[in-house]
Amino acid sequence: xxxxxxxxxxxxxxxFAPPDQVPQPRRPELVARSEPSRISGWASARxxxxxxxxxxxxxxxxxxxxxxxxxxxxxAVAAAGRVTKWGxxxxxxxxxxxxxxxxxxxxxxxxxxWLVLRTRLGQSDHxxxxxxxxxxxxxxxxxxxxxxxxxxxxxxxxxEAVKPSDVAPLLLAAxxxxxxxxxLARVDVRRRAGVVAVDAGxxxxxxxxxxxxxxxxxxxxxxxxxxxxxxxxGRRRLAQFRGFDVCSDCGWLHTP
Ligand SMILES: [Zn+2]
Numbered sequence: 113x114x115x116x117x118x119x120x121x122x123x124x125x126x127x128f129a130p131p132d133q134v135p136q137p138r139r140p141e142l143v144a145r146s147e148p149s150r151i152s153g154w155a156s157a158r159x160x161x162x163x164x165x166x167x168x169x170x171x172x173x174x175x176x177x178x179x180x181x182x183x184x185x186x187x188a189v190a191a192a193g194r195v196t197k198w199g200x201x202x203x204x205x206x207x208x209x210x211x212x213x214x215x216x217x218x219x220x221x222x223x224x225x226w227l228v229l230r231t232r233l234g235q236s237d238h239x240x241x242x243x244x245x246x247x248x249x250x251x252x253x254x255x256x257x258x259x260x261x262x263x264x265x266x267x268x269x270x271x272e273a274v275k276p277s278d279v280a281p282l283l284l285a286a287x288x289x290x291x292x293x294x295x296l297a298r299v300d301v302r303r304r305a306g307v308v309a310v311d312a313g314x315x316x317x318x319x320x321x322x323x324x325x326x327x328x329x330x331x332x333x334x335x336x337x338x339x340x341x342x343x344x345x346g347r348r349r350l351a352q353f354r355g356f357d358v359c360s361d362c363g364w365l366h367t368p
Contacts, residue, residue, distance in 0.1 A: 150233070150284065151212070151233060154212065154233040154281070155210045155211060155212050156210060157281070158204050158207045158208075159202060159203070159204025159205070159206075159207055159214040159215070159216040160201075160202050160203075160204060160207075160216075161281065162214055162231065162281045162282065163202060163214070163216055163229065163231060163281070163282070163321065164202055165274075165275075165277070165279075165281075166274070166278055166279070166282075166295060166308075167199055167200075167201070167202045167218055168197075168199055169272050169274060169295050169297070170199070170218065170227060170229075170297065170308070170323070171193075171199025171200065171218065171227075172193075172199070172270070172272070173270040173297040173299075174189070174199070174225070174227055174325060175189050175190060175193045175199075176261065176268070176270060177261070177268050177270075177299055177301075177325070178225060178325070178327075180261055180265065180268060180301055181299070181301055181304045181325055181327075182225075182304075182325075182327045185223075185225065185327060188223055189223060189225065192220060192222065192223055199218065200218050200219055200220050201218065202216050202217070202218045203216060203217045203218065204216050205217060205351050205358060205360035206349075206360045206361060211361070212232060212233060213230060213231070213232045213237070213239060213361075213362070213363075214229075214230070214231050214232070215228070215229070215230055215358065215359075215360055215361070215362070215363045216228070216229045216230075216231075217229070217351075217353075217358065221354075224327060224328060224354075224355070225325065225326075225327050226325070226326045226327075226328075226353070226356070227323055227324070227325050227326075228244070228323065228324050228325075228326060228358055228363065228365060229308075229321055229322065229323040229363075230242070230245070230321070230322050230323070230362075230363040231282065231320060231321040231322070233282075233284065234282075234283060234284035236318070236319035236320070238322050239362050239363060240344045240345055240362050240364075241344070242344055242359070242362060242363045242364040242365055243364070243365060244303070244304075244305045244324035244363075244365045245305060245322045245324070245363075246299075246300040246303045246305035246306055246307065246322070246324075247307060247319070247322070248267065248298045248299075248300060248307050250296060250298065250307065250309040250317040250319060251317070265301060266300070266301055266302065267298060267299065267300055267301065268298070268299050268301060269296060269297065269298040269299075270296070270297045270298075271294060271295070271296050271297075272294065272295050273292065273293070273294050274293055274294065274295050275293065276288065276289055276290075276291045276293045276312075276313070277289075278293070278295075279293050279295060279310045279312070279320075282310055282320040282321065283310065283312055283318070283320070287312040287313050288313060291312060291313025291314075292311075292313050293310065293311060293312060293313050294310070294311040295308060295309070295310055295311075296308065296309040296310075296311070296317055297323075299323075299325070303324075304324055304325045304326070305322070305323065305324035305325070306322070306323060306324075307319050307321070307322055307323070308320060308321040308322075308323065322363075324365060326355075326356050326365065326367055328353075328354065328355025328356045328367055328368070339357065339366065342359035342361065342362060342364050343364065344359065344362050344364040345359060345361050345362040345364065347359070347361045347362075349361055350366075355367065355368065356368075
């Protein structure tokens with residue numbers, strides 16, 4: 113709207129500027145986190161804030177399967193486990209980028225054993241299929257056999273009761289504070305990769321995280337291929353560790 117020259121400033125009020133005397137609507141109180149805020153909160157969160165409360169569960173599972181996955185490694189991992197109760201810290205490889213996928217790493221330089229994980233809010237998402245992702249079935253009851261690890265087992269599962277708050281960041285809606293929440297970890301022995309599922313208290317297993325266990329310590333030799341660009345997602349943020357590379361954007365993994 114174009115105003116004529118005779119208008120005084122007090123009359124020259126735009127239609128779009130609200131009159132001063134009309135009270136502005138107050139911001140509603142945030143009684144519950146709405147889904148968009150949860151998604152933006154997830155994106156801005158560090159990997160540790162999402163998965164950190166499960167690192168003890170994850171590392172106890174690693175301690176249990178290290179031997180079957182990498183024969184001979186079991187005793188060293190068990191000995192290390194007697195020193196630390198909660199396992200190693202969890203490092204987010206793409207923290208601070210606002211990504212809706214979190215790529216994390218936990219492990220021990222001393223052992224040379226690492227767990228690389230990938231998770232996405234409320235989704236069973238293995239992304240662009242980085243080579244290590246193994247998508248194992250998690251049945252309604254988890255499909256457990258007898259307790260213990262059988263000789264020659266192809267798949268090993270672990271289950272643990274956890275606090276609802278420990279798994280809440282992995283779920284679209286936080287479980288009831290009194291819910292009987294559980295975590296299931298399941299690994300394909302041959303591929304050394306697996307899945308973590310969460311029971312929010314209703315007995316239904318939801319895949320929430322994919323992981324692989326790498327043990328490059330026995331080989332200091334780097335592969336002759338030195339990559340700069342991730343062959344899966346095409347981005348250039350490969351995190352390089354002794355003996356392996358991980359794409360910090362999609363979780364693509366390269367071991368010599
Ligand atoms: Zn990538």
